[in-house]
Amino acid sequence: MSQEPKTVRGRRTRERIVASAVTLMADHGVEATSLDQVLVAAGASKSQLYHYFQDKQELVRAVIAWQAETVLRVSAQELAAVDSWPALQAWFDALVQAQRHSQCRLGCPIGSLAAELADISEPARQDLAGAFDAWTRQLGAMFDRLRAGGLLPGDVDVMTLATATLATIQGGILLAKTTRDPERLRAALTATTGYLQALAPGA
């Protein structure tokens, strides 16, 4: 059985292994990343790795947890500032800018893992579904605030809006990454913005 680190040094070793796996798997994909490559990048031994992770699947789940925690933490901060249509538009613009700055090479860490793993690893699929669900709830809470502020009608289904927005972001990032054109994400978000504003009372 794999173990939780008991010492500060052990925790650092485990973190170094996960951080190396995060980078390699983001750059090359999960399947194309071997445990040996992770060990070299982390400067760790095989016995250290197997002390903390039973097998590659357990390491992949740690990578998913790391990426989900990072994406959700950043997203929570950004969405907390969204309390108006201009603020939502600014967030959408920032997503497009992030794609532009990375030459559309990054994709979404959760989306990329989901595309690769959902059909080949059931534990990974469940972890990634949980990450998408948490992200959808964050977006739903943001739409709920807009509704409470009178910017959306009282009977609007905020979870449908949240799901649609997350789908648009994921699909827009995939098109941007494949064509190396950040404007694909902008075009996708234009429709979402248009729909939300059409819903707005008095639109």
Place this chain on the structure above:
Amino acid sequence: MSQEPKTVRGRRTRERIVASAVTLMADHGVEATSLDQVLVAAGASKSQLYHYFQDKQELVRAVIAWQAETVLRVSAQELAAVDSWPALQAWFDALVQAQRHSQCRLGCPIGSLAAELADISEPARQDLAGAFDAWTRQLGAMFDRLRAGGLLPGDVDVMTLATATLATIQGGILLAKTTRDPERLRAALTATTGYLQALAPGA
């Protein structure tokens, strides 16, 4: 150098190799599919494979061409029938039904290949970008017909609508595949439908 088949028998062998690779790569991903597995599935020899494909990359490009041709042929047939809002809704409903029938296991063949390959193979990325562009043009032609029929305003940017719709479909299918819930795709498409109908003259 790899060769084009010169005989009927040669063409059948090449097709059998591509068909086996299509199935294996759709089920397990490109990286997780070895040439040896393709040979076993196709009942072909290594010399036959290298006669038609210089390396794995060339076989992967044949798989992309096969999937793109299939997706675009089906999509062209389906979109040709869309000349009204109810017909567009029926097409969206059919996409959700297809996810339900497959227990959301299939994903989109083009989207899955793009997510895995766009950042690791430039030739594959270009092929997949071409497939997305052709698909966007099909959707644009459909929106152009709706505009010509007076269902959309004359000054609407049909290529933006097409890009947004394709992004929504891709993102909705990714969420559906990850959560095994076809209603994610329906929720995503609900926003697209709402936006289009808000654009409609007299809405």
